Amino acid sequence: MKQPQWVRFGDLIPCRSAFIDAHTPGSDQKENFTIIGGGVSESPDQHIHIQATPGFNIGAAGQPPRCFNSLHSHNTAEVFFVLKGRWRFFWGETGEDGEVVLEEGDIFNIPTRMFRGFENIGSDYGMIMSILGGDDAGGGVIWAPHVRAAADAHGLVLGESGRLYDTEKNETLPTGESEMPLPEAQWLNALLRPDAATVVKHYVARYWDMVAISAKQPVLVIGENGLLKDKPGFTIDFLTRTSLNQQAQTAEKDVVLMVMRGHWTLAWEDESLTLNPGDTVWLPEGTDYYLDVNVSGESSLFRVTRTEDAAGLTWTGDA
Incomplete structure (x- = not known):
């Protein structure tokens, strides 16, 4: 029989290059943690603490004040609770459809089919814990088009395999691999655009x-x-x-x-x-x-x- 496994908070190993916005000003100081399962990291540098497939993935994001995670979407569930700090979550293709502020212990079951981002608006380093649906966490991240453009301008390219390549380190797409295609207009037009009142009522629980x-x-x-x-x-x-x-x-x-x-x-x-x-x-x-x-x-x-x-x-x- 399999035995329990655990990870201490103080033993978490961060990755500073996990996602495509790792060089983008405003996002370049964030740290990502993959605690259980492979998560959706786009970097081979990400350390996986527990190699298990319990039907979902556990991760975390740590950010200093005013650092933000860029707008993205998933095909499966993404749930966050605030372990430390004060956080602003925002959504929409440009991040202007709505926002909600979460305090420590608040939990947010973010709907699929909508772009979401988050920012530490507290005065100290903050941490949010995440639960992602599925053993493979839905096959990766879908980034808003302007996020992809900003990443390209700062030397990061996302391959169709979901692997990130850093041109500042002389990395290039392998022969035969193309760049990840951008979301099509039809997919973008079908995104959910709930207002803040709807999101808070149905998707947020206060500590x-x-x-x-x-x-x-x-x-x-x-x-x-x-x-x-x-x-x-x-x-x-x-x-x-x-x-x-x-x-x-x-x-x-x-x-x-x-x-x-x-x-x-x-x-x-x-x-x-x-x-x-x-x-x-x-x-x-x-x-x-x-x-x-x-x-x-x-x-x-x-x-x-x-x-x-x-x-x-x-x-x-x-x-």
């Missing part, structure tokens, strides 16, 4: 609302019957010290625990582990485990569980 709702039992944040109704190939529930079921549990499907606040104890078989904010643990299907909180006070974590739902387009059922 302190989740804390209040989960006072006595865990709250389903993302799922068919969750606060944010969706079927992206996984569910996410939110646990606090007061809602914790202090009994042995079994991971019926692959489970990932992502600590937001506090210090937690995870035990399985004859092993135990203390978990701190920013730590991530993968529990393979069939793992019997026990969770507890070490001290009183604020404690919270997100639990991601694989489902049999296809990790495709955001569910279009009733919101």
Whole structure:
């Protein structure tokens, strides 16, 4: 049977060249982290911490103040929660369709079929954690046309294989490989263009609302019957010290625990582990485990569980 694996927040290894905007002014100081699965990095320099395929990918982005991630889209789910700092998320082909500000602990289930970007608007280095749908995370990233143009002007070219080539390092497209084609007009015209009120109502859950709702039992944040109704190939529930079921549990499907606040104890078989904010643990299907909180006070974590739902387009059922 596969054994649990974990990554400490302090052991995360960043990549500064993961994506096509790595040289673009305003984005050239961001750091990307691939925690579980291969993610959607376009660079062979990206370090993968846990080589597992639990049905979704776990990653993170760290950025100094006023650093932004350029507008892009995915074919599968992309969910973020703010671990540290204050962040502005914006969307639309030019980033002007709408925006929302997220504080620490807030979670955003970003709809597919729309360009999105994000910026650290806090005063210190910030970190957001991400969950991407599917083992292959949808096959990569679709960048807004103006992002591709800016990257080309600063020496970065994206091949049709999804690999990034840096002409400043004398890298060129291999023989037989063409540049990744730009999105066609028909695809661009079909993009979603929701306003901010719609996005906040149906796709954002606030941390302190989740804390209040989960006072006595865990709250389903993302799922068919969750606060944010969706079927992206996984569910996410939110646990606090007061809602914790202090009994042995079994991971019926692959489970990932992502600590937001506090210090937690995870035990399985004859092993135990203390978990701190920013730590991530993968529990393979069939793992019997026990969770507890070490001290009183604020404690919270997100639990991601694989489902049999296809990790495709955001569910279009009733919101």
